Amino acid sequence: MIEIKNLKKSFDDIEVLKGISTTFETGKTNLIIGQSGSGKTVLLKCLTGLITPSSGEVLFDGNDTTKYNFQQRQELRGEIGTVFQGSALFDSMTVLENVRFPLEMFSKLSMREMNKRAEEVLERVNLTKESFTKFPAEISGGMQKRVAIARAVVNKPKYLFADEPNSGLDPKTSMVIDQLLHELTVEYNTTTIINTHDMNSVMEIGENILFLKGGFKEWEGDKNEILTADNEAVIDFVYSSKLFTKLREVLLKEKSNSTNKF
Numbered sequence: 001m002i003e004i005k006n007l008k009k010s011f012d013d014i015e016v017l018k019g020i021s022t023t024f025e026t027g028k029t030n031l032i033i034g035q036s037g038s039g040k041t042v043l044l045k046c047l048t049g050l051i052t053p054s055s056g057e058v059l060f061d062g063n064d065t066t067k068y069n070f071q072q073r074q075e076l077r078g079e080i081g082t083v084f085q086g087s088a089l090f091d092s093m094t095v096l097e098n099v100r101f102p103l104e105m106f107s108k109l110s111m112r113e114m115n116k117r118a119e120e121v122l123e124r125v126n127l128t129k130e131s132f133t134k135f136p137a138e139i140s141g142g143m144q145k146r147v148a149i150a151r152a153v154v155n156k157p158k159y160l161f162a163d164e165p166n167s168g169l170d171p172k173t174s175m176v177i178d179q180l181l182h183e184l185t186v187e188y189n190t191t192t193i194i195n196t197h198d199m200n201s202v203m204e205i206g207e208n209i210l211f212l213k214g215g216f217k218e219w220e221g222d223k224n225e226i227l228t229a230d231n232e233a234v235i236d237f238v239y240s241s242k243l244f245t246k247l248r249e250v251l252l253k254e255k256s257n258s259t260n261k262f
């Protein structure tokens with residue numbers, strides 16, 4: 001479980017995160033959503049330690065990581081898996097070498113053991129043996145994303161972060177990637193936090209949703225609650241699509257019918 005308490009971040013005198021408190025649960029896909037510029041990436045970077053918050057607490061299973069020394073940060077890094085925006089694979093390494101990389105950094109396994117583990121995870125994300133020796137440029141965007149996910153989970157992380165994992169993917173491939181992240185979250189019992197703009201992802205895997213607006217927590221809830229939420233900013237975000245507007249009408253009608261029965 002990751003908990004944040006009154007988290008703030010300013011760049012020079014501009015406050016970007018304005019005191020956010022919430023809990024991200026273990027074994028669930030926690031989503032951070034909001035308009036562009038609302039502070040999602042800055043928040044994710046504060047969690048992964050890439051940015052130091054100006055104030056507030058970031059508790060990983062009860063331990064405030066903002067107070068960690070260098071050694072403790074290094075250890076924590078070994079427990080974190082990250083799927084970066086745009087996959088961020090190493091172009092000069094093969095698929096297998098990319099996935100083996102975190103093991104070389106953080107484990108004491110032999111080369112044989114590392115290769116075995118990397119192959120297992122690549123198979124788990126449904127990549128075939130023929131792709132293992134290919135370079136990132138030789139495989140599709142969807143396959144690159146699978147490699148990035150395999151690399152993020154190869155160390156069996158306790159905490160899994162993904163920044164816009166669906167960017168640049170077609171809707172069907174996006175759904176497969178969402179499902180994969182959800183399955184791995186359950187399988188490895190990770191605390192998973194995903195930044196997304198994608199309403200399909202929200203509906204697919206939004207077990208715990210934090211909605212940011214202008215650096216504040218505007219709303220939180222789950223994928224069922226978001227459809228009938230009466231927060232204007234949430235409505236604006238969710239119902240920019242006509243399909244979801246229609247769905248909201250149907251759901252509100254159903255809700256009022258069932259209330260009228262009692």
Ligand SMILES: Nc1ncnc2c1ncn2[C@@H]1O[C@H](COP(=O)(O)OP(=O)(O)OP(=O)(O)O)[C@@H](O)[C@H]1O
Pocket residue numbers: 011016034035036037038039040041042043
């Ligand atoms: N290193 C930085 N220095 C100064 N300002 C920054 C820095 N990083 C982010 N910001 C500002 O913080 C605000 C929030 O940015 P952030 O990237 O977190 O938004 P976002 O919600 O992730 O947007 P998007 O969905 O477009 O990625 C923006 O106004 C941005 O310009």
